[in-house]
Amino acid sequence: MATADVVTMDKIVSLSKRRGFIFPSSEIYGGIGSSYDYGHYGVLLKNNVKAEWWRSLLRERDDVVALDSAIIQHPRTWEASGHIAGFTDPLVDCRTCKRRYRADKLEDGQCGEKPSKPPGEGPNCDLTEARNFNLMFQTTVGPVQDEGSTVFLRPETAQGIFLNFKHYLQFARKKPPFGIAQVGKSFRNEITPGNFVFRMREFEQMEMEFFVPPAEADKWYDFWKQARFDWYVKLGIRPDHLRLRPHDADELSHYSSATSDVEYLYPIGWQELEGIANRGDFDLRQHAEYSRQNLEYVDTASGERYLPYVIEPAAGADRATLAFLCDAYDEDEIEGETRTVLRLHPALAPVKAAVLPLVKKDGQPEVAREIVAALRERLQVEYDEGGAIGRRYRRQDEIGTPWSITVDHQSLDDRTVTVRDRDSLQQDRVAIDALADELERRLRAPWRSPKGSYGP
Ligand code: GAP
Numbered sequence: 478m479a480t481a482d483v484v485t486m487d488k489i490v491s492l493s494k495r496r497g498f499i500f501p502s503s504e505i506y507g508g509i510g511s512s513y514d515y516g517h518y519g520v521l522l523k524n525n526v527k528a529e530w531w532r533s534l535l536r537e538r539d540d541v542v543a544l545d546s547a548i549i550q551h552p553r554t555w556e557a558s559g560h561i562a563g564f565t566d567p568l569v570d571c572r573t574c575k576r577r578y579r580a581d582k583l584e585d586g587q588c589g590e591k592p593s594k595p596p597g598e599g600p601n602c603d604l605t606e607a608r609n610f611n612l613m614f615q616t617t618v619g620p621v622q623d624e625g626s627t628v629f630l631r632p633e634t635a636q637g638i639f640l641n642f643k644h645y646l647q648f649a650r651k652k653p654p655f656g657i658a659q660v661g662k663s664f665r666n667e668i669t670p671g672n673f674v675f676r677m678r679e680f681e682q683m684e685m686e687f688f689v690p691p692a693e694a695d696k697w698y699d700f701w702k703q704a705r706f707d708w709y710v711k712l713g714i715r716p717d718h719l720r721l722r723p724h725d726a727d728e729l730s731h732y733s734s735a736t737s738d739v740e741y742l743y744p745i746g747w748q749e750l751e752g753i754a755n756r757g758d759f760d761l762r763q764h765a766e767y768s769r770q771n772l773e774y775v776d777t778a779s780g781e782r783y784l785p786y787v788i789e790p791a792a793g794a795d796r797a798t799l800a801f802l803c804d805a806y807d808e809d810e811i812e813g814e815t816r817t818v819l820r821l822h823p824a825l826a827p828v829k830a831a832v833l834p835l836v837k838k839d840g841q842p843e844v845a846r847e848i849v850a851a852l853r854e855r856l857q858v859e860y861d862e863g864g865a866i867g868r869r870y871r872r873q874d875e876i877g878t879p880w881s882i883t884v885d886h887q888s889l890d891d892r893t894v895t896v897r898d899r900d901s902l903q904q905d906r907v908a909i910d911a912l913a914d915e916l917e918r919r920l921r922a923p924w925r926s927p928k929g930s931y932g933p
Pocket residue numbers: 632633634635665667674675676677678679680681682684749750751752789791792793794795796797
């Protein structure tokens with residue numbers, strides 16, 4: 478059953494707020510631009526996205542290890558990485574509308590706001606010269622604010638990995654090829670944030686630096702491009718809404734010899750979801766020079782020594798969460814009523830099963846509570862007894878719960894329940910004792926979005 482794509486960013490924003498996925502931050506004070514807070518279902522969803530990322534690297538492979546590094550690092554880090562000199566956007570102010578713009582994003586050099594001159598008398602806006610604006614947030618450590626106390630909130634998690642590289646060589650005796658992965662908050666004072674959680678000033682990254690012998694860099698670059706693309710497909714994103722786009726030479730970051738973006742067709746168009754870069758030995762070389770430490774890998778048996786090259790898949794947890802939400806959003810009609818449903822991959826769904834007594838009497842709530850207690854040990858479940866059963870199904874559909882378990886009068890007689898599937902709406906009768914195994918079986922089964930057109 479393929480359905481027309483009805484998703485818009487407004488619908489996602491509204492559902493997110495209504496059902497407690499994501500709220501505008503500090504709303505009681507009027508909000509603060511481009512900051513968002515994750516509510517209950519948003520936390521569960523984003524945690525599942527991050528857990529699947531960790532699983533694909535730590536559990537399904539044996540050549541990737543984990544790290545959780547500090548947000549505030551030695552300020553020399555950012556000199557060595559090139560962020561102090563180069564992590565800038567060109568900024569212009571419009572004297573007419575008093576707004577600030579990225580010079581490289583203006584169309585025809587016009588800000589497009591209030592016209593300041595009559596038509597035909599030159600440009601509509603009155604822009605200042607472009608000046609470079611560093612995107613790093615600056616703060617101070619300690620009680621005295623002097624030059625030596627200036628530090629930065631990390632603009633990427635990657636550098637923490639390079640700073641710790643030596644530990645992994647020395648203590649974990651890692652030998653390239655191997656990866657170090659971390660998930661955590663990064664901060665950028667973006668000039669033009671927007672589009673909900675797509676571009677924020679505070680966001681979460683999921684980055685892995687994969688250290689390889691230089692001769693193997695191209696091979697691993699190709700490998701990680703495909704592996705990261707496949708990760709999104711496995712988690713249910715429709716392949717025709719994903720593409721790999723290689724960067725043109727003039728788009729490449731200062732550290733990169735090749736980069737490809739995994740792009741998703743958001744309601745705002747094709748946009749970057751994740752970047753996979755061949756960073757060469759740029760970072761290790763820079764940190765070796767600035768710290769005066771030897772960061773080479775040395776093979777004690779053969780005496781071979783080299784600075785590894787680095788392949789970096791760098792994803793955003795918020796952008797991925799947004800892509801999963803957009804791809805899952807659907808509307809259909811049931812019994813003459815429009816239903817909003819999130820067709821999320823069951824592994825990502827915030828709640829795996831809702832347990833619903835058909836009526837609030839005759840021992841049904843007690844059996845339902847007993848089922849919740851048993852399932853809770855293995856899955857995220859929810860109990861709901863409030864309102865007509867149809868409304869309760871709709872509430873679960875809206876948050877993407879794949880299975881609703883209904884306890885009815887028959888359950889009291891033969892200890893079976895119905896399991897309703899969110900997408901097919903099929904109802905199967907399952908023995909209560911077999912329920913947990915059955916749900917886990919379904920959870921592990923390969924899954925494809927019913928919104929997609931995959932052919933036979
Ligand atoms: N270490 C390389 C690096 O940070 P990036 O392309 O700047 O590369 C990687 O960031 C990912 O982080 C992006 O693909 C995106 O998913 C996410 N990201 C970057 N800036 C973001 C922002 N302002 N808001 C939300 N996510 C962001």
